[in-house]
Amino acid sequence: MNGLFKTFLILTLAVNLKAQGQSAYQIMKTDLNKGNWKDMVGSVEMILINSRGEKRVRKIQMMNRKRTANESDMLMRFKYPDDVRGTGFLLKEHENTDDERYLYLPALHRIKRIASSGKGGNFMSSDFSYYDIGKPKLNDWKYSLLGSEEIAGHPCYKILCMPASPEIVDETGYGKIIRWIRKDIYVTLKSVYFDRGGQKWKVLNVTDYKKISGVWFQTGMVMKDVQNNHETKMIFKDLKVNTNIPELFFTKRFLQRGR
């Protein structure tokens, strides 16, 4: 009898855990796939603040499009500071092979293909990694629902994301992520990133989000690296969605036009 009870208990727990896991997966799926945006264009202002409070500002014009469900293209042009104005960057993501990264150097009129420092590498010296700014791939992580908590007065799902494979840990540098997703509109309001050793590494707070063309976008974010006491504020402006950006804009031809 005791044995039967134990088996029942284990089975019930397993079913519950699975249900909870699916639920977390569904929440993440809704968060990641909300809206049906194909491309977007806008400008980004990044403010880098070091441990002494010293600031540096970067302004970038940015275009992004989904090429396939799991692949996207991104074109960026530096607008400020003026010593790097005109520098361009083209990223072509590939699902099964290495991403292509091209840097356009205006003084040389030359496109240089560059290696990556991994998707865990910092995006333009900020505290955001390339992985952070890209669209997370749903199946890179395994999800569990930790419960509900309020962030800035909004009820949120608290989701634990564990890497689905050791490769994801290598690629991102993250051992786990905890996300708080607003229940009513499925927008991540906060994330805490832990390194592979389990130590808290970075904290993302979403300070602003807007509904543009029916899609919710995080338009203000602060990423703080708590280990290095460094933070980056990222503000999106003039964001436009689904404007049918021509394919030409994501080519080396357009990159080297430099404007």
Added chain:
Amino acid sequence: MKKLFAIGLLLLSFLTAKAQSINIGGYSKIYVHPNLNSPYNLDKAAARLQLRLTGNIGARAAFYSAMDFNYDAIVNDSKQMLIYPIENYIDLYFDLLDVRIGNQFIFWGKTDWVNPTDNINPWDFKNIAAEIEDYRIPVIAAKFDFYFWENFPIEFVWIPRFTPNKIPIELPGKMGPFDVKIMPEALPNNNLKNSEFAVKISSQFAGIDYSISYFNGFDKFPSMFSKVDFTSANPSILFQCKYFRQSVFGFDFVTTFNQFALKGEGAYYLTKDKNGKNIFIENPHLQYVLGVDYIPTDKLTLNFQFIQNIRFKFDENFEKSYRLQNGIPLTDMPKGKETSISTMVKYNISDFLNLRFISVMNFPDKDAFLLPILNYSLADNINVYCGGTIFTGGSESVFGKSKKYSRGFLELKYSF
């Protein structure tokens, strides 16, 4: 030159009037270049303003114009204050064609610092400094980028007028019993026959970006001819720089693998001295570079390159005996094979401070060119650069000969 300048100004005024959007930018800087050889004089103590004007004329045309205004307190002659154009060109965009016409830089190649396929813009070896316009010379050219086939863009460049490299040529006043005289250099006539052209086809295969190229033009390095002149009372050796046409067949590639970029570039130079029997003209040769970039962390980038130049039809004994018979010094005698390595380290010490260290070393002469640059960002748009262009090696080696041009630099630059 003045005529060209006037036409350029007129054209710029017209374009500015027609432009829908105009941006003014550029930089100003003050800089000192102390010579690194005793008595450590200042080679330059100068200020520069660069003005750049860019604009769009509709969606199909654009222009770019840059001028430098340079004042050097060390110079005492008419060159103390110089105003000179840098790049000035017009862009035209068509559906399957982009055109750029004007004074411009066109740099080819995928490796760093040493590019065998890069033969369009000459170098100014008298002035290796921080800005590209200091050590490369823009040329008047028409560049056509054809996009008829999506994966095979074709670039065609026509350069109507040949411009040679600027090279410091120093010869002793006397060689043995002979006086040494340098004749004016013999530049090719400025006509259509002497124009240069180049073509490049690029593509990608299995994640590898590659291109093949062809250049037909003049060797920008002079061939130094010499002969003994017995006609005057004092016999002398006459030296003269002449320029010869060559064909350059090039190939380059780059691919990335995780944190590595693998790249290579090579070119076969088919010179006028096809049989290697004229010691004044460069032999046919192959120059190639194989390199790797490695980015272990966000803060550090490493680059290593192996460089080799192989001369064909090269007979050392013939070369040596000809030189001995004709009183030509052996010091500048080329070698059948020359091997170098280059390295680059870039380290972001902090958000505001970064270090770059570039070196090129020749073997077996063990001479080197070193370029350390420390950049401190005082504020957005204000940078301080400190470093040096350092030549080391024996007095007869390639870089060792330039030892006296070793100099440091300290620059305060404001970009706008």
